[in-house]
Amino acid sequence: MRLKAIAKNRKSINKRFWLFLTPALVAVIALIAVPLAFTFYYSLKNFDLQTGTDSFNGIGNYVTIFTGGDREFLISILRTFFYVFVVIVGDFFFAMIQALLIFSMKPRWAKVWRSVFMLPILIIPTASAVFWKTVMWAPESAGFLTSLGLKNVIKPPLGSPNLAIWAIIITVIWAWSPWVFLLFSTGLDSLDKSILDASMVDGATYFQRLRYVIMPIMRPVIFVTLAFKALDSFLSFPFIWLITQGGPGGSTHLVSTYIYQKAFQFLNYGAGSALAIVILLLSGGLSLFAVLIWQRNYGKEL
């Protein structure tokens, strides 16, 4: 009898919490689910403002994508994976070296240098993108190449189909890696110092400590940080759009910029929506994958 009463009480408490969830569910439906349903609806149409067509097309747009009718798009997916990989590896090494340097300093100096390392995030992304494009990489001043003494060695990279993507990657690492550094550095600060002291007493060298003590403890932090970062890079838009608009010759298009151009510059909303749905499934799948790996390896919720 009492157990039943408790169970009933529990249920009513749970009901109360469902009430707390209502605004969020309404928001998700109205602001995410409904718009995405529209995207799906448009993806089934032949909807092109440039030619003025607006007719039902069934799964025609998807057939075009999956039978390779839009080769540029498939290439841009591969390029996006390449871009994500390079940015993640670059961010990881760069931010980890910074964080370990800070970690080895006295607190007073750590504070000073940490602020210096964080400076790039103060420049908002669109500003850094346009600034790097027009000053650091531009042929006139070639700020970056000149300061490295490479002005006459390397041609202005943004005009070259092979080098442009690397120029973007360098810009992105300069502008966004401080976030990764911040999270790594925070993770290191919360390490249990006594474990480090114990390994010192055991006579471990710096790299042994790094490999067998610090890295294993840091693994969850590294995983979450890089998973977030990978997802963001996968959908990266402003830097590419503002620096090259996908050019020269489509050599820097990532998925987001490619779809955006298709829909908003070529005004082909139907095909653009179909591409957007494909990318939605891909990116949703990837983030679900990250969550599942996390639960499997660390057995706890994010």
Next chain:
Amino acid sequence: MIMAKRFALGLKDLPRAILLLAIVAWVLVPFYFLFAVAFSPDATQIYGISIPKNLTLENFSGIFSGYNAIWHPLFNSTIITVSTTLLALLIAVPAAYALSHLRHLKTGRGLYLSFFVLRGIPSVSLVLPFFLIFSKMHLLNTLQGLIIALTPLALPYCVWILRVTFDSIPREIEEAASVDGAGALQTFGKVVLPIAAPGIAAAGILSALFTYVDYMIVSTLAGPSTYTFPVYITGFQEDFVTHVGPLSAAALIGALPMLLLFGFSQGFMRRNMAAGIH
């Protein structure tokens, strides 16, 4: 050794001092150019690292006055960032509180994970329908429209950080309040919210940061009268000429809100964001 001492960096050896120097150079060289261009009358006079000869403030005075002044975009940014963040928090705080209490249920956990997956939704697949819907509802080029379109981006972040905050509040405190006769809303408003305030502030700052810097949604759905600062700044780049002086000056001015949002709250954010990671 002596050198390391003289630098007094607390570094043990020379290799580390060199590494530090290299990293600092990598971080600061672009800043040198940013300042040099912003304070020079003619950017084409800058070659390599040297102190520019004629320093001037005309790039700054240029963006503070006249037809293309900085004030209107800054005003738009403020309105949009603050409203979006408040709206997102208004929705996310009760949701995160409920999810924290429902975490022992399978549906509760599932809902929480689905918020995590929501973060993976590409902006481009939302901005497409928003553009078409807004053009029918006459919401293009309005502040309301932008706030509506930016909220779904801020929401998942807020729910994610806030649930961790609510998880860390001992249930005994709430139980004690309800034993004392407080109702559900009273317990939530008078007991839980004050304890959760730092976490809510952290979530708010983070969502404000991401809203403030957004480019794709604003540049698509806004018009010249509703452009935010990050979109305004891209306007210095025109088809054949870029006004790099005013651009750099504006980039430095734009750093101030970031400093306000992030710089002063760095230690605070580090403590509260760390809670989100572990």
